[in-house]
Structures are given as C-alpha cells and as structure tokens.
Amino acid sequence: MALKPVDTFCNSSIKLPSSLFTLHKYELFPYERFAYNILHLGIEALNKVDLPESITVDYTKLSLDSDPWLINASITNNRSRSGDLLGFEVNLPEFLPVIIHLYIHIVANQFFDYKNLISYNQKEESLKTSIQSLFDVLNKSVQCYKKNTNSIGLAVREAYSTIGYGFNDLNDSYNHFDLLTKLIGNHEIAHAYLGQLSDWKRGPEIDCSAYELLADLLAIEWFYIHMIKNTPQTPEYFNMRGVKNFSEALCRNVDLVFESHQSLLLLMGIAGAQRMRGKITLQGSGVHPNGLLRHLLQHCHLYTLIHSNYSSDLLDEKSINFIDKKYDLIMKILLENGFISTQDVNTLINGETYQILERAIQIIEEKKLQPLKHIQMFLQSYLDTMKKKTIS
Ligand SMILES: [Zn+2]
Secondary structure (H helix, E strand, C coil): CCCCCCCCCCCEEHHHHHHHHHHHHHHHHHHHHHHHHHHHHHHHHHHHCCCCCCEEEECCCCCCCCCCCCCCCEEEEEEECCCEEEEEEEECCCCCCHHHHHHHHHHHHHHHHHHHHHHHHHCCCHHHHHHHHHHHHHHHHHHHHHHHHHHHHHHHHHHHHCCCHHHHHHHHHHHHHHHHHHHHHHHHHHHHCCCCCCCCCCCCCHHHHHHHHHHHHHHHHHHHHHHHHHHCCCHHHHHHCCCCHHHHHHHHHHHHHHHHHHHHHHHHHHHHHHCCCCCCCCCCCCCCCHHHHHHHHHHHHHHHHHHHHHCCCCCCCCHHHHHHHHHHHHHHHHHHHCCHHHHHHHHCCCCHHHHHHHHHHHHHHHHCCHHHHHHHHHHHHHHHHHHHHHCC
16 A cells, blocks of 8 residues: 555564464465554554554464454553553454454355345345354364364364365455455554554543544545555456456445455454354444444445545446445345344444544544544534434
C-alpha cells in the first residue's frame, strides 16, 4: 500500500513455537501470512502518527485465563523501565491461524458460494452441521495437544490430516484467509494508531467500548482503501482477477470485501460459541460491544465510502444489485438459523449502545483525532437515525 518504503531504525519480530518450523509449508503458511498482514499495515500506520514502528507478533504468550484454541486477538504496548513507549505487541493464541484456516476450508468456502447459499436458504444444507464438523476436527486436535504435553506441532498435524488437507488445497483458502486476517489485524493496529495504548492508564469501561467501535471503523476504512480504492488499473491485475476491465475488477473487489466482512461476523459467532459452551452468539464480552452492532456500523461506513466515491459508470448496477442481494440473503440465513438473535437486533437501539456511540464521538473531539472527523460525522448521523427510529 505504501508509495515508498517506511524509513525507520526500529525492529519488529514474529515469535512462534519452535515446533511449528518442523511442519509442512502449508501448515506453517497461515502463521506467516497472518503476521505479515499485521506488520505490513502496522508499520506504515504507526509511522504516519509518529509512534514507534516496532511490533512483535507473538503466538506464544497466552494470558492465564486463555486457551490456545480460542478465537481472539489483543494488542498491548511495550515500555522501557523509565516508561518510554518502545513499541507494540500483538498477542495471538497459538492455534488461531489454524482455526481460521480450517473454518474457511470446512465452513466458509462452501457457505459463501452463491449457488450453495440458495441450498442453505432452502434448508437443504445446514450451517450448524458444517460448524459442528469444524468443532469435531478442533476437538480431535485439542485432545492430541493435551495428550502430547501441549505439543502445538502435533496438534496442527492432527487437524490437517483429519480433513485430508494437503498442499494442493492451499489455493482454495488463500484469498479468504488473507482478507479475514487483514480485517482482524487492521483492528488491532487501529487501537495503537488511535493513541489508546499511548496513555499510561486504561480508561473507564465505556471508553474501552467506544475505542472498540472506533478501531472497527478505522479498520474497515483501511480495508476499503487497500481492497477497493487501490484497485490497480493494469491488464496484469485484470488477468489475475479473471475480469475484462477496471469496472469489473472494482465490482469483484466489492464482492470480496463484503464476503470476507460477513465471514468475520460468522467467525465472531463461532468465537461466542467457544465462550458460551457451544451456543453461537454475537453477544459482546467484557468491553467488546455486540458483534451485530459492530458489523452493521462497519457495513454502513463501508457502504457509504463505496457509494459516495464511485459513480454508477464505474460500479455496474447489475453487479452491485447482485452483491446487495447476496449480502441480504446471507443476513436472512443467519437470522433464520438463530446466528443473529432478537437480542442482538435489540442491542442496536438500546440506551447503553447510544451511550457508547456518544462517547466515541466525544473521544474523537477530546483527543483531537482530526483524520477521524468524517467517522465522527458518520457516527452522529447513525445515532440520530437510530434514535428517531426508537421514538417513532
Ligand atoms: Zn479491539
């Protein structure tokens, strides 16, 4: 994305359990790609706001209450003894890249194919069954991990060999994996970019929740810039995407962006199931607001960015109508199958949500986050619209 390489004397690193280096290339690949995506965007973003361009992506440091197979990610800061900010550390559970990779192979590749969506809609296919298959593979792998004194290498091998996954399957999941991990990585880096980690003290809970929403909105905007705004206008690129011209390439990228963003919502539900003894849920945890609220806020912002920056000459109406139809169909299936609950929908219009949104707007003002001025305007208009809906 950078026009020219960032000039810095800082160092960054990726910390992996040694056992992983004895695996096959396709087994190690998800770890490398996930870390690369975080560092690629992260170094450039930190440079822009004069923060130390030093990031450690650590797959080995688990918090005491965390398990290696949990779907979560976090970012903290590194300070010197005298308190100077030295850099940042993104902590990822040991097994996370494999879980995302398996999720794509077992659930997402099938579900997000439009032809299959119709079968899911007509209840010929069951999303819950494919998610159960994912959990079955993970459970086998976790048992192997525990039986072999927490050997991550053996657990990864067990997971891939259970589903018969090999080198030739990598192509089918590469793109989706790349996009999903970019979305997750962007969010973590956005916390640092916003200055949330530069303060000594952690703010009150409502501030942390507000920062989650701000990090989400910034993350989706970076994703829009990378995947849509920077769509190359070259024959080589059109060839790679399998399209004839720029307009088609743009539509293809909008489709991919929407798809991976909805895939993240589904992954959030699966993460909820890990916390709630198998029940898929988008309910937030700790300072994290509800998953549906987070998704819809990002979707509205993304939709506004796309439609206010591209005319219908470039975004072919027929393709865009199809993308919208596909998006709506996915939401309908998620609603009808209980992945999105009435409680999730009610969260969109409750007083607590309004307070978090109001606090997010105030933070942009208080911290003088000028580049987020348009996000502030977006949040204000979203809030006004939702409040009007509640009253009427
Ligand atoms: Zn976060």
